[in-house]
Amino acid sequence: MIESAALSPLVQATILVGVILVQAVALYVGYGALERVATPLIDTITDAR
Amino acid sequence: MELFGLSLALLALFVSFGFMVGVLFGFFGMGGSFLITPTLLLLDYPASVAIGSGLAFYFGTSVIAVLKHYDVGQVDYKLGAILFVVLSIGIEIGSRLVFGLEALGIANLVTGVAYVVLLAGIGALFLRRAYNLEDDDDDGDDDANDDEIPAVGQKIQSYSVPPMINLTSGGRASLWTIGGAGGSVGLVSGLIGVGGGFIRMPAIYYLIGTPLTAAVGTSLFAGLFSGAFGTFTYGMSGSVDLTVVSLLLVGSALGARIGSAATTMVEEDDVIVYFGLMMVLASAGIALSELANWLGTGALDLVSVFLLVGSSFFVASMILYKVVQSIGASESNTRGTPDGGD
Structure with a gap:
């Protein structure tokens, strides 16, 4: 929960939606990048065995 | 020791459970929020927090699904906007x-x-599908055309109850039908904290009457915005645990990638029966928990969590095991081919 006495519930709820949106996009992009880096690496290791 | 206000054990549980749910639902093509809310209920979260966090998790997974499938399926934007409302x-x-x-x-x-x-x-439903799989294989000719409107949808569209709206697919639907179907799905979502994709998509396809491709795209579109609205509604009363949702999403986003990739290596038919059993065991787990609450004893709590979480871990592990098995088999085939003697 995002709690701050200075912020109204409306602002807190809007920030919450924004945080989850940004987090989901970051996770999608981050894991996508990780997959692009990891796949050739795994292939190289597997081929070398 | 605590981190983000949670014990390390709970922290690990949420990330790993999110991962397993991601594997399962990336594989079976569902959102998975309907396992999150009951698990939070079993862990003694208040109903409003369990439901609000379930909806927020659904919103996060919808964003990822839209990013992944943005070019899949047509979207009837007018219908999607009305459905969102x-x-x-x-x-x-x-x-x-x-x-x-x-x-x-x-x-x-x-x-x-x-x-x-x-x-x-x-x-x-899944157990029945698993039971009927052999019959379906024998039939082989009952595939619906993705561009056709189902007979039920055509029948409902034939009743002209104004106001009627034109659909992108060419048909016309009464605003009352859209309101009834969408409102009921929204009510279920808000009441028990599920995204509702498993009832929203069939409702658009069968009741409103759109082609399958448009139903999938429009369901995803309307679901994304309604998920955001559900998160907002419960967020207004402070009923979303952002830490729990974030931890679940970290695991789920990775799991969904692996689950989705697993569909090319593992036959859905091989594991569908276990998925059906998992759902029945999860249901039994919650029933036991309710019984324990009614009896005023905590003795069955561990069994309930084990049935719900353990069965999900078991089926997800089985999918991962079959992936490893499939990779091993394809590697040995590759090695065997050059001197295979044929």
Whole structure:
């Protein structure tokens, strides 16, 4: 929960939606990048065995 | 030791459970929020927090699904916008009902019973599908055309109850049908904290009457915005645990990638029966928990969590095991081919 006495519930709820949106996009992009880096690496290791 | 206000054990549980749910639902093509809310209920979260966090998790997974499938399926934007409005109204009514039930002290019981029925129903459907798989293989010619409107949808569209709206697919649907179908799905979403994709998509396809491709795209579009609205509604009352949702999403986003990739290596038919059993066991787990609450004993709590979480871990592990097995088999085939003697 995002709690701050200075912020109204409306602002807190809007920030919450924004945080989850940004987090989901970051996770999608981050894991996508990780997959692009990891796949050739795994292939190289597997081929070398 | 605590991190983000949670013990390390709970932290690990949420990330790993999110991962397993991601594997399962990336593989079976569902959102998975209907396992999150009951698990939070079993972990003694208040019903409103369990439901609000379930909806927020659904919103996060919808964003990822839209990013992944943005070019899959047509979207009827007018229908999607109307659905978003009626879904949101349904979610709002559902959430008010939850807060009302919470004030009466029966929100956890009602939500628990709803999940017992829901999970048992989904489990039974999957078990039936697994049972009928051989018959379907024999038929082989009952595939629906993706561009056709189902007969039920055409029949409903033939009743002209104004106001009628034109659909992108060429048909016309009454605003009452859209309102009834979307409002009911929204009510269920708001009441028990599920995204509702498993009922929203069939409702658009069969009741409103759109081609399958448009139903999938429009369901995803309307679901994304209604998920955001549900998160907002429960967020207004501080009923979303952002830490729990974030940890679940970290695991789920990775798991969904692996689950989705696993569909090319593992036959769905091989594991569908276990998925059905998992749902029935999860339903039994929640029923046991409700029984324990009624009896005023905590003795069955561990069994309940084991049935719900353990069965999900078991089926997800089985999918991962089959992936490893499939990679091993393809590697040995590759090595065997050059001197295979043929």
